[in-house]
Amino acid sequence: AAVEAFIDHGVDVILFVGGDGTATDVATAVTAHDASVPVLGVPAGVKVYSAVFAVQPAAAGRVAATFEDTTTREVSDIDEGAYRDGEVQTTLRGVVATPVTEGADALQPAKQAYAGTTGALAAGVADSVRDGVTYVLGPGGTLAEVADALGVSGSPLGVDVYRDGALVVRDGSASEITAALGTDNVVYVSPIGGQGFVFGRGNDQISPAIIDRSEVRVVASPQKLDQTGVLRVDTGSEDTDASLRGWQRVRTGRFEKRLVNVV
Template sequence: MHVGVVVNPIAGMGGRVGLKGTDGKVREAIERGAEPRAPDRARRALDRLASVAPEAVVSTARDPMGERLVREAGFDPVRVVDPFGDEAGSGAVAGSETTAEHTTRVVREFLDDGVDVVLFVGGDGTAADVAEAIEGTGTPMLGVPAGVKVYSSVFAVSPEDAAEVVATFSRTERREVMDIDEDEYREGEVNPELRAVAHVPVAENLQSSKQTGGGTVESLAEGVADDIRSREGDGVTYVLGPGSTVGAIKAELGFEPSPIGVDVWRDGEVVARDATETEILAALGAENVVVVSPIGGQGFVFGRGNPQLSPAVIRECDVAIVASRAKLDDVRALRVDTDDPDLDAELAGWVKVRVGKFETRMMKIV
C-alpha cells in the first residue's frame, strides 16, 4: 500500500481564537495567539498508521506540509515532494502560509507516483483542493479532520480512525466534498456548497455530510431559557455554543446571539460575546454549564464548528446537550473529537439530550 500524506499546516488555526476559519485570516489568527492544530492531528494519525501498517510505503511533502511528521512516526518516505517548486525565496515560503496551489501541486505529484490513497490533514477547503487535483483519476482520498469547518463526508471521525481506514479498506464509494464561504459563515450564514464528489475508502467510522434543518426548537428554547432564568442570582455561568438551536435559546433569554459564535451568560447578563477560548476561560466561575447542540447529520457535539470549546473549557463545565427531535432522528449516535483523546473517552457513554420543554432522550456518545 502506497499512501500520499499531505498536511495543511494552517488548518484550524482560526477556531479557538474566534475566527471561525483560517481562510485569509492566518496573520490575524497568529496575532490573536493561535497555535497550529493540524500537526498534532497529523501526528496522531501517522502514529496509528505506523502501528497498524508499519509496512506502508509513504510519500509526503516538504515541510511544513508533512515530511518531519512522517519521519517522526517512523516512516522513511520514498518521495518528498517540494510544494514550493521554483518559487522565488522558497526557503522563506516553506515557513509561512501555504496555499491551495501548494496542496494541489503535491497531490498531482503523488498521482504521478501511483499512490493508492491520498491521506490529507485539514478541513473542507483542503478537501476541495485535494478533490480538484485527483478529479477523474479514481484515486481515493481520506481526510484527517483538522479544520474549523468539517462538513464534508470525506473525513474519518478521528485521526486514529483515518489511519485504520487507510490500512484496512478494500473498496471505495463516491462521497460529497462540501465547503462554505467563510465570510458568510462569520456573519452567521451557513450555506454548504457541493464542490466535488470523490472516491473515499468505505468504512463505518467515516462522518456524514453536514445536514441543514432540524425542525422546530421553540418549546425546547423556552424550556432551557426558563431553567437558566431560575438559576439567576446563583452565579452559574452558562457557555452557550454556536448554532441555530442554541441561538434560539439565546434569543429566548432576550439578547441577539453572535453569529455562529460562543456567548457567555451569567445572572441575567451577557458576560462575553463571540468569545474566544481565552475569553471563555476568563469568564468562568465556580459553577459552569456549557450548552451545545450536535451538528445535524453528523452528530458531533464537540470538535466540529466549535473549537472555542476546547478541552480546557469543557473540563471546567457540566455539559448540557440540546437538540430537536428531527435533528436526532438523522443521527444514530453522538460523537466528540476534542483534540484530547482522554477527554473523548471520558465523555463517551449514554447521555440525556434535551429535546423539548420538558422532554429528554437518551443518546450514546461513541
C-alpha cells in the same frame, strides 16, 4: 502542486489533514487532473462537515492502512454569510472517491440540515438559567435560538459566554472563554445534523480544559436526533472524550428530554 505530485507518483490514497477548505482544495486539484485516486480526510479543521472525513484521526489511520475498496463521497462547505443569518446552506464543492473498510463505520456522513422549530426547546433552556452561573453557548442554529430566548445577540458561527442576563464574551476564543468561567459553569452544545458530533466539529474553542470545568448539556430537535442516532465526541483529549461517553440526557423540547448514547 502537492496533489499533482501525488497523482504523478501513482499514490494509493491522498491523506490530508484539515477541514472543509482543505478538502475543497484537494478535491478541486484531483478533479482538475481527472484522477481517480481516493481521498481521505483526517479531521483537524474548524469546519469538518464533508463526507470524506473519518470520524477521528485514529479511524483515518485504520482506513488508510486496511482499505480494499472505495466509494463516492461529497465534499461540501457551508455558506458562512447565510449561517450568520441563521440559515444552513451547504454548497457542493466536489465529488471524489474515498476509501472504505470493513467493520465499524469509520467515515462520517455529510452534515444535514433539519426543518422544524426549536423555539420551545430554547424557551426551556431560558427557563432553567440561574443567577451566578456561567453559560457557554456553542455555535449553530439551535443555540442561536437559545440566545434569542435569553434576549441577547449571539454569534451563530462562534461560541458565546452568558451570565446574569448579558453576554460577557461574544464569539470568544478558547482563552477568552476560559478567562470568563466562574465556579459554576454549564456548556450548551447541539450535535451536527447527520454526523452527531457534539464536540470536535466547528466548536474547538470549547477546549477540553473548559469542558472539564463545566457541566455539559446537549440540546437538539427530535427530528435531528431521529436522523442522527448516536452522538460523537472528538475533543483531542482521550480523558475528556472518555468522560463524555455513555448515555447523555438531551433536551428536545421545553420539558421533554431523551437519553442518547455518546460514543
